Amino acid sequence: MSNIENLELAGSYREILRKALYVVRSIDADGALSTAQTSTLNMLAAAPQRISLIARNAGIRVPSATEQVTKLATAGLVERVPSNTDARVVEVRLTTKGRQALDAANLRRNQTMAQAFESLSAQELESIKLAIPAIEKLNEALSP
Amino acid sequence: MSNIENLELAGSYREILRKALYVVRSIDADGALSTAQTSTLNMLAAAPQRISLIARNAGIRVPSATEQVTKLATAGLVERVPSNTDARVVEVRLTTKGRQALDAANLRRNQTMAQAFESLSAQELESIKLAIPAIEKLNEALSP
DNA sequence: CCTATGTCAGCACGACTGATATTC
DNA sequence: CGAATATCAGTCGTGCTGACATAG
Numbered sequence A, B: 001m002s003n004i005e006n007l008e009l010a011g012s013y014r015e016i017l018r019k020a021l022y023v024v025r026s027i028d029a030d031g032a033l034s035t036a037q038t039s040t041l042n043m044l045a046a047a048p049q050r051i052s053l054i055a056r057n058a059g060i061r062v063p064s065a066t067e068q069v070t071k072l073a074t075a076g077l078v079e080r081v082p083s084n085t086d087a088r089v090v091e092v093r094l095t096t097k098g099r100q101a102l103d104a105a106n107l108r109r110n111q112t113m114a115q116a117f118e119s120l121s122a123q124e125l126e127s128i129k130l131a132i133p134a135i136e137k138l139n140e141a142l143s144p
Numbered sequence C: 001c002c003t004a005t006g007t008c009a010g011c012a013c014g015a016c017t018g019a020t021a022t023t024c
Numbered sequence D: 001c002g003a004a005t006a007t008c009a010g011t012c013g014t015g016c017t018g019a020c021a022t023a024g
Helices: A003-029 A035-045 A051-058 A062-074 A096-117 A122-141 B003-029 B035-045 B051-058 B062-074 B096-117 B122-141
Strands: A078-082 A090-094 B078-082 B090-094
Touching: A003 A035, A003 A096, A003 B003, A003 B035, A003 B096, A003 B122, A035 A051, A035 A062, A035 A078, A035 A090, A035 A096, A035 B003, A051 A062, A051 A090, A062 A078, A090 A096, A096 B003, A096 B122, A122 B003, A122 B096, A122 B122, B003 B035, B003 B096, B035 B051, B035 B062, B035 B078, B035 B090, B035 B096, B051 B062, B051 B090, B062 B078, B090 B096
Parallel strands: none
Antiparallel strands: A078 A090, B078 B090
């Protein structure tokens, strides 16, 4: 694979991602939870996380994660639980209300997205399906 | 295609997109131009555009586009040119300095991305390549 | 008179750095 | 004592709405 080909592909890829950013934002706009809030909640869906891990997984700095958690806690969607093995650490976990809000938000967003899928051909849909693992790997490769 | 399948695909797709957005931001972080600035400049690379079209293409509101253009103009990267057919309209065009800055920024970003491509197999790379047109179409479908 | 275009003012969100506790 | 964890304070970038002037 030549360098020039890769450079061109990189340009196209960055371009569609840039546009996708605005698309994601517009999908999220009509819900009660912002994009960042939904991201954070999604991260906590499987298991409670400490602040530093939330930051790491989200690709943001620790103070930014603290801020997100504070907002979500104020809204009653998560709660801070002190670690019993390390007094410096705060575990953040979803509340029942948080899980409900997250489920509702995800459903709304996925429905909107799924509806847009209907404007694609079966082949086009399949091409996206096939690319997802590769994009996932690429995201990993580009995460510090 | 069942609705449930599409909902699941939508969830996966939104998930990788969300992560990709942070990746894009981190790639853009080491350059002189911000993501939004590069977007705007890229839009002007082919031909001058009026403010309202910049806004429309970028998926933002007119006042936000005005603000971006003002910043870029202050930096000497673009210039406002009054339309000679409609006195309400302002055409925005790249300056030489703007084109140079854009080329440099794109090159840096594409190089970083192309380097990450090397961690993918040829198949994985191909899957991304094939998905780009579909994602592009999807972006269009989800743009208001 | 109504619409389109662009700008201005004021605001909200979400990231950042730098400076602190506190604990390991 | 140095490193890790979380928070606070202050700042910046970038979007938004609403109000406005000007031109079509």
